[in-house]
Amino acid sequence: MPDSQAASPNIALHRVAIIRGSRVILRDFDLEVESGELIWVRGANGSGKSTLFRALSGLLSVASGEVSISGAIALCDDNLALDLDQPLGKAIRFWTGLDGIDPARLEAALETLDLIGLADLPVRLLSAGQKRRGALARLLASDAPIWLLDEPYNGLDQANVARLDAALSRHTEKGGIALVASHIAPTVNVTRSLVIDRPKAELTA
Amino acid sequence: MNGFANIAWREVRIAWTGGGLWLPIVFYLAVATLFPFVTGPDKVLLARVGGSILWIAALLASLLPIERLVLPDRQSGVLDQLVLRGWADEWIAAAKIAGHIVGFGIPLLLATPVAIALLGVPDAQAKTLIIGLALALPAFAGLGVTIAALTAGLNGASALGGLLLVPLAIPILIFGAGTLDDSANNALQLLAATSLAMTALSPFAAGAALRAARD
Numbered sequence: 001m002p003d004s005q006a007a008s009p010n011i012a013l014h015r016v017a018i019i020r021g022s023r024v025i026l027r028d029f030d031l032e033v034e035s036g037e038l039i040w041v042r043g044a045n046g047s048g049k050s051t052l053f054r055a056l057s058g059l060l061s062v063a064s065g066e067v068s069i070s071g072a073i074a075l076c077d078d079n080l081a082l083d084l085d086q087p088l089g090k091a092i093r094f095w096t097g098l099d100g101i102d103p104a105r106l107e108a109a110l111e112t113l114d115l116i117g118l119a120d121l122p123v124r125l126l127s128a129g130q131k132r133r134g135a136l137a138r139l140l141a142s143d144a145p146i147w148l149l150d151e152p153y154n155g156l157d158q159a160n161v162a163r164l165d166a167a168l169s170r171h172t173e174k175g176g177i178a179l180v181a182s183h184i185a186p187t188v189n190v191t192r193s194l195v196i197d198r199p200k201a202e203l204t205a
Numbered sequence: 206m207n208g209f210a211n212i213a214w215r216e217v218r219i220a221w222t223g224g225g226l227w228l229p230i231v232f233y234l235a236v237a238t239l240f241p242f243v244t245g246p247d248k249v250l251l252a253r254v255g256g257s258i259l260w261i262a263a264l265l266a267s268l269l270p271i272e273r274l275v276l277p278d279r280q281s282g283v284l285d286q287l288v289l290r291g292w293a294d295e296w297i298a299a300a301k302i303a304g305h306i307v308g309f310g311i312p313l314l315l316a317t318p319v320a321i322a323l324l325g326v327p328d329a330q331a332k333t334l335i336i337g338l339a340l341a342l343p344a345f346a347g348l349g350v351t352i353a354a355l356t357a358g359l360n361g362a363s364a365l366g367g368l369l370l371v372p373l374a375i376p377i378l379i380f381g382a383g384t385l386d387d388s389a390n391n392a393l394q395l396l397a398a399t400s401l402a403m404t405a406l407s408p409f410a411a412g413a414a415l416r417a418a419r420d
Contacts, residue, residue: 054285057285057288057289058288058289059285059288059289059419060419060420061420073289075285075286075289077282077285078282079280079281079282079285080281080282081281081282081283081285081286082281083215083281084281085222094211094215095286097211098208098211098212098290099290100207
């Protein structure tokens, strides 16, 4: 398994427009993200943060503009993508197995988010915050260099917010990219803050 | 392709846990049990139509799991995560079909000898019936996943699914029932050809439906 972290990841969007139904969600949107950046994506509800993430993930096609992404993407959004009837550890292992990831890496991810004790519990019995941590553990365990996190702090207590932030900062120090869409600021070294204000998006330094 | 087996096996596991295994089988055997009550215990009549009844029962049983084939995976983000990992929708559909053949088809085949005994299908037909159903099951699975992908999230998806399945399944039923009173085995070959064509086309149809629903 080649380590995709080795190549330096980057994202370049040029004059991108995204249309959903008859609404223009993003227009003339430019974005350049280099290796090692942690970007806080801000914007009102419905301003297009999730849509941007779905477009970056290749789940939505852009209406115009150029999208160039090098490096694999891991996405953690509202959808858990974990089988509710399975124990948490097994449910995440489905994905790490598919990605061919070393089980030790999954153990480390579970450890990071303090989930070891919950690994044998069926996902449906977990609280909202625990489920969210399970989905985050799937992202942490992946070896994708680009992380997209949509409202990752929802339902997390302070201790786990700190754990997640520490993981984010380790990831970017190793050259990874993280985009965090959230209403609260990450407590670690945010490289930039990106304000999405429909329909015109702008970047603030 | 290791991941393909993982995805297909996940389908089988979901089918066999949570009672999904029994519903279609009980339905299938219920038809075989109830039919003699409505026609009366006429051995000659049952022997003549029993095989055809089982074909219809198998087709209708294949409709029962449709709602859980695609919709839960779309809602929980499983399909998104697979697409993100570079899986083409056609491959996802193919893995789901493979899983459905095993998860639904094998239990149905195992129940068929019981159904044959319940209806008193003559021995000469029994073997043909089992071979015929085994040949047709991949097509039923392909149709099931395709219809599930097309109707996922719509109101009244199962009723709509039934309406969609009926015309699409007619060729399989015609050739399938045709095998029962055909001694030269031509009908089995036609059935195999029809089933092969449907099974081969369904990942593309289901994949297109998955992709269209995402955008």
